[in-house]
Amino acid sequence: xxxxxxxxxxxxxxxxxxxxxxxxxxxxxxxxxxxxxxxxxxxxxxxxxxxxxxxxxxxxxxxxxxxxxxxxxxxxxxxxxxxxxxxxxxxxxxxxxxxxxxxxxxxxxxxxxxxxxxxxxxxxxxxxxxxxxxxxxxxxxxxxxxxxxxxxxxxxxxxxxxxx
Numbered sequence: 362x363x364x365x366x367x368x369x370x371x372x373x374x375x376x377x378x379x380x381x382x383x384x385x386x387x388x389x390x391x392x393x394x395x396x397x398x399x400x401x402x403x404x405x406x407x408x409x410x411x412x413x414x415x416x417x418x419x420x421x422x423x424x425x426x427x428x429x430x431x432x433x434x435x436x437x438x439x440x441x442x443x444x445x446x447x448x449x450x451x452x453x454x455x456x457x458x459x460x461x462x463x464x465x466x467x468x469x470x471x472x473x474x475x476x477x478x479x480x481x482x483x484x485x486x487x488x489x490x491x492x493x494x495x496x497x498x499x500x501x502x503x504x505x506x507x508x509x510x511x512x513x514x515x516x517x518x519x520x521x522x523x524x525x
Contacts, residue, residue, distance in 0.1 A: 404476065404491075406473065406480065407469070409470075409473055409480060409481050410467065410469035410470045410472070410473045411469055411472040411473045411476055412468075412469040412472075414472075414515055415472070415476075415491070415511035415512075415514055415515055416511045416512050416515050418512065418515065419515070419519065420512070420515035420516040420517070420518050420519030420520070421516045421519065422516070422519045422520040422523050423520075424513075424516040424520075425513075425515075425516035425517040425518065425519055425520025425521070426445070426520045428509065428513055428516055428517050428520075429443060429517055429520060429521075430443070434509065434513070435490070435509065435513075435517055437459070437517075438451075438452045438453060439453050439455075440453040440454075440455040440456040440486075440487070441453055441455075441456045441457065441458060441459045442454065442458040442459065442460070443458075443459050443460075443524075444458075444459070444460040444524060455486065456487060459521065459524055460524060461524060461525060462521050462524050463521055463522040463523055463524045463525045464525045468518060468522055471518050471521050471522065472514065472518055474487070475490050475491065475509075475514050475517055475518060476489065476490065476491040476492060476514065477489040477490075477491065477492040488508055489508075490507065490508045490509045490514060491507045491508070491509060491511070491514050492507070493505050493506065493507050
């Protein structure tokens with residue numbers, strides 16, 4: 362049964378078809394971010410991944426671990442269990458445990474999840490750490506600014522790659 366145009370059911374149907382189309386036919390070479398006053402650089406998404414570094418500079422795994430553990434920056438431990446989180450830290454269980462994530466996902470896949478996990482799963486509750494467009498309910502002071510810098514994304518990425 363086809364929903365009546367202009368109805369809520371029609372809008373939901375179109376949304377679902379769009380999501381399904383992206384899942385079945387991923388867009389290649391699609392540029393998603395543009396240079397912003399807040400310093401966000403453009404990146405190219407290829408099959409739900411971002412193969413190129415955001416900075417061209419290798420990440421620092423120690424800095425990445427600090428970002429992931431920090432309650433003020435990445436705050437990965439809010440939702441994920443980290444293998445080196447230590448017994449004193451309370452870690453989350455909303456997202457999957459990150460032990461072995463470096464063996465399960467490529468650098469390009471991890472970078473996409475850090476930049477904007479909703480491109481892979483529209484229902485993801487993980488923050489878009491680098492995306493600045495198409496966000497809702499953002500305080501004026503944070504509009505156009507990413508949660509993490511490009512270098513911080515690369516630092517967290519190299520830390521996660523080391524979790525094998």
